[in-house]
Amino acid sequence: MDVLTKGVLRFETEIYPQRKDFFDKLIARQFPRALFITCSDSRVVPNMITDSEPGDLFTIRNAGNIVPPYGEAMGGVSASIEYAVMVLGIKHIIICGHTHCGAMHAAMHPDSVAQMPIVRSWLNHAESARRIALGYTDLSSDQRDIIMVEENVLAQLDHLRTHPSVAAALARQEMELYGWVFDIAHGTVLSYDGEQGEFVPMSEHHMPKATPHRRRRAL
Numbered sequence: 111m112d113v114l115t116k117g118v119l120r121f122e123t124e125i126y127p128q129r130k131d132f133f134d135k136l137i138a139r140q141f142p143r144a145l146f147i148t149c150s151d152s153r154v155v156p157n158m159i160t161d162s163e164p165g166d167l168f169t170i171r172n173a174g175n176i177v178p179p180y181g182e183a184m185g186g187v188s189a190s191i192e193y194a195v196m197v198l199g200i201k202h203i204i205i206c207g208h209t210h211c212g213a214m215h216a217a218m219h220p221d222s223v224a225q226m227p228i229v230r231s232w233l234n235h236a237e238s239a240r241r242i243a244l245g246y247t248d249l250s251s252d253q254r255d256i257i258m259v260e261e262n263v264l265a266q267l268d269h270l271r272t273h274p275s276v277a278a279a280l281a282r283q284e285m286e287l288y289g290w291v292f293d294i295a296h297g298t299v300l301s302y303d304g305e306q307g308e309f310v311p312m313s314e315h316h317m318p319k320a321t322p323h324r325r326r327r328a329l
Contacts, residue, residue: 174213
């Protein structure tokens with residue numbers, strides 16, 4: 111705690127005074143650029159990965175970057191999604207998984223969390239991803255772990271689309287969805303390309319989207 115306490119004191123006495131004008135602009139209201147849903151893992155820092163500032167990301171974090179389907183777990187995740195879309199008017203939602211994810215390893219091996227019933231129940235929301243990953247019998251355990259991380263991102267995107275606020279925005283063509291995987295070992299981020307059906311690198315000229323191209327007519 112000494113390190114964290116010293117960090118707070120440094121923020122109060124050095125960082126905040128130097129950037130007071132910037133923080134003053136954030137007082138009245140927030141205008142985040144995107145909703146960023148990611149894992150609680152301490153090694154995943156959304157603002158560092160995106161090189162963004164305070165106020166840029168509205169963030170939801172939990173074990174395994176899970177989004178329960180609408181109606182199944184009407185808690186903080188669902189409430190935050192609804193608020194982000196309907197109050198903050200967010201048009202971009204990113205679900206970001208990561209390699210070496212303890213939650214995904216636990217989801218792949220449910221017996222490892224047999225003594226943690228709440229964790230085990232929560233990770234049931236990744237069951238479809240687990241079934242798909244287990245089907246890759248020709249791959250090594252490490253390779254299946256990566257597949258699990260990727261398939262979980264896609265599963266949570268499917269769950270996200272069941273939320274009425276998101277579904278309505280997608281139908282009006284007012285929202286884009288993104289599925290990312292952050293590779294901790296290499297410092298790279300892959301984004302799911304809905305057209306190619308795979309995770310690919312991003313570039314200044316190509317920002318892959320997970321948003322389905324087949325939509326209803328605009329409302």
